[in-house]
Amino acid sequence: MSVHISADELAEAAAGLLNPARAAALSEHVAGCAYCTEMATAISQVPGLLAVESAPTMPGDVFTRLEAVVAAESERRAAEGSQSASEERKRRRRKGGR
Numbered sequence: 001m002s003v004h005i006s007a008d009e010l011a012e013a014a015a016g017l018l019n020p021a022r023a024a025a026l027s028e029h030v031a032g033c034a035y036c037t038e039m040a041t042a043i044s045q046v047p048g049l050l051a052v053e054s055a056p057t058m059p060g061d062v063f064t065r066l067e068a069v070v071a072a073e074s075e076r077r078a079a080e081g082s083q084s085a086s087e088e089r090k091r092r093r094r095k096g097g098r
């Protein structure tokens, strides 16, 4: 089992920022790995990364996307939490009435 390629490196490869040797090793792994192929496809579909030539701090885009996913996930969890909290309140109100 080999280690998967990081989103950062896939993005750099898509933008042509990796040195040829690393890019070759990377594309070899991607060719034989469904997971990394999917990742590379997803990354190549991010429009922001296409403008990487004018933005050398590109990995930030990847982190922004990851952060957005994490934020959405924690928001979802927070929503679930508040739902059970309001249920708790209902239950308490029912109990409170004489």
Ligand SMILES: [Zn+2]
Residues within 6 Å of the ligand: 003, 004, 005, 029, 033, 035, 036
């Ligand atoms: Zn992989």
